[in-house]
Amino acid sequence: MMTVTIRDIAKKLGLSIGAVSRALDGYPDISEETRQRVVEAAKEMGYVPNQAARHLRRQKADAIGYILPASTPRFTDPFFSEFIAGLGDETSQHPYDLLISIASPGEELEKRIYQDWAHSRKVDGFILTHMHLNDWRVSYLSEIRTPFTALESISEAGEFPRVEVNRQGGMLELIDHLCRQGFHRIAYLGGPSELQIQAALYEGYLRGLERNGLDFHQGLVSFGDLTCVGGYEASKRLLSIANPPDAIVCINDESAFGVLHAAHEMNLSMGKDLAVAGFDGVQETKFTEPPLTTLDIPVYDIARQLVKMLVSEIQGVKIPEHQVVYQPRLLVRESTGGNPS
C-alpha cells in the first residue's frame, strides 16, 4: 500500500503543496480550474489525508469517546447494542470517529481512561451514560474543559448539554396503570443505589404509591444489578416473603426477564397473580411469555441526539436544543393484564 500524500499530488501536477492543500479543502482563493485538476488527481491517485498529521496540526482528533460501563465480563444488555449503533450512525455523519472502551464504573481504570483520552487528545469529547449521583465525571470534565453530553434522569445542577429521560414521570404513569388494573401490593426491583436512574425511579415509585393511596412496605423493595440473573434473584426474595407482592416494577427490561422466569418457576399466572413491568423497551420485550409491559425509550434516537449535541458543543456552535427531555412511552402488554397489542 503506497501511501500518497499531498506532496505526491503537488509533484505530479507541478504545484506547491500549499496550493494542493487549499484546493482540497475548498478554499476560495484558488482558481476553479486548478481545483478541479487537484481534486481529480487526488481521487485518481487514491489520496486519503493522513489523520495523524491533520490532528497534530489542528490540535483536535475529530473523534468522540464512549466508555461502556460494563461490570460483569459476560454482559449482554441489548441496550448497548442499540445505543452504540446510534452513536456510530450519527458520528459517521459529521464526520467524527467513535472510540470505545470498557471500564467498571468507579474503578481506577475508568478514571485513567477518561484522563488519558482527554489529555492525549485522542478524543474531543465524551458521551456519558449511567450517571451516578454526583458523578465525578461531570466535575472532572468540566474542570479540564473537555466537552461532554450525558444521558440523565434527574435535573442535577450544572449547565452541560444533556438528554433527560423523565423516568420518574414514566414510573408514575406505570403505577397508575397497575392500580387501575387492580394491583395494589406493588414491589420495586431496583439497581445499584449510586445510579441516578435508580434514584429517579425509586422516587417515582414512592410518589406513585402515595398518589394512589398505597402504603409503603420496606419488604416490597429489593435491588438487583440490572442483569437477568440479578432480577431473578431479587424477585425470588420478593416473592418468598409472608405477604408477597401482586406486582413488580423493574428498573430495566433485563431485570424483568429474570422476574418472569422466577414467576414461571413458581407457577404464578402472569398478569393475574402477578404483574411485571420493565423499563427501556428493548425489542425482546415483545417476545417474552407473556409479552412484557415496559416503558419504552428511543435508545437509538437518544444516542444520535447525544452525538449531535456533543459535536456542536465541540465545534462551539450553540444549538437551541441544549437540553432535550424524552417522555417514556408506556407499552401495556399482557404481563400487567393488558390486552395483547
Place this chain on the structure above:
Amino acid sequence: MMTVTIRDIAKKLGLSIGAVSRALDGYPDISEETRQRVVEAAKEMGYVPNQAARHLRRQKADAIGYILPASTPRFTDPFFSEFIAGLGDETSQHPYDLLISIASPGEELEKRIYQDWAHSRKVDGFILTHMHLNDWRVSYLSEIRTPFTALESISEAGEFPRVEVNRQGGMLELIDHLCRQGFHRIAYLGGPSELQIQAALYEGYLRGLERNGLDFHQGLVSFGDLTCVGGYEASKRLLSIANPPDAIVCINDESAFGVLHAAHEMNLSMGKDLAVAGFDGVQETKFTEPPLTTLDIPVYDIARQLVKMLVSEIQGVKIPEHQVVYQPRLLVRESTGGNPS
C-alpha cells in the same frame, strides 16, 4: 487544560527533549538517575503523550477497527454487547484503541469506511465478523496488506488468522439430540443466504437429517433476518403448513425468541408439541419460557482471542495459535424437552 509536552519537562529539568523522550520510553542508554527524575516529573506535571504526534512519527495508529454489521436501525442483538465488551477489554490490555463504526454489509458506505480507515491509517488492522461467502473484505484487505482477523464458520481458502466456530458440528449434535428426544419433523430457520454462518448451519442441518435417516422437505426450510421479528414471521410460515414441523432449529437465539412467541400464540406445548433451539447462548436464553436449548459459544472469549491474534499480527509476531477452533456447547433445556438445568 494546559497540555504539557516533553518540551516542558525538558525545560524544567534542564535536559534536552531527546533525553526526556528516551527516558520515558525506557531506552537503556539513559542513566537510571535521570530516568527516575524524568518519570517523576512527567507524572507530577501530568504529562500524557500526544497521540497524533506519536502516530505521525511512528506511522501507526495503535488502534484497531471493528465495523458493526447493522442492517436495521433498531438492532438490539445482545451478541454485539458481549462481543464489543470482549474487544474493548482486550484492546485496552495492549494498549490499543478500539474504533467502531456501523455499516450495512454490502453497501457502498461499508466499503468506504474500510478503505478510509486503512489508507488514512486511522487503524492498524480490522476485526471481521459476519463473513459472507467469498467476502470481498478478505481479498481487499489482503491486497492492501492491512492485517485482519475474522470470526468464521467455514474453512475457506486463504491463510489469514482466524477464530473458527464449528457451527456445522454443533448443528449435527443438536439434530442428534432432537432425534433422541423423539422429534423427527425438524425444520430449519436460517438467515440471509450470503452469510457464511447460514451456509455452515444449513449444511449441518442437511447432514444431520441424513445421518439420522430423515427425509428433507423444502417446506420445512425458512429464512429470517437474525432478529426476533424475522424469526417470528418465518416460524409463522413454518407452522402454518399442512404438515407442520415438530421441531425448529434456529440460526441464532434472537430468531428463536421469535419462534417461542409464535408458538405461544398458537398454544403449542413447548418441548412436547414443538421443540425449539437457538444458537449463540446469550444470557437471555436461560430466562425465556420455557428456557431455550441453545448452542453456546463463548462470544466474549472469541472477541478477546481475535484481538490478541490481530495485535500480534500487526506487530509481526507469529504466534502458535494462528487458527483457533471453538466447539459450540449444547445446552439442553426445556424448549427441546430436556430436563430443567
Place this chain on the structure above:
DNA sequence: TTGTAGGCGTTATCAA
C-alpha cells in the same frame, strides 16, 4: 492566484 516556510509533538539518527 500561487509559492514558501514554520511548526504541531514525537521519535530517531547523528554528533558531542
Place this chain on the structure above:
DNA sequence: TTGATAACGCCTACAA
C-alpha cells in the same frame, strides 16, 4: 550518557 536536529504530513500566515 546526553544534546542538537531532521523528519512524519498537513495547515496556514505571509510573501510573491
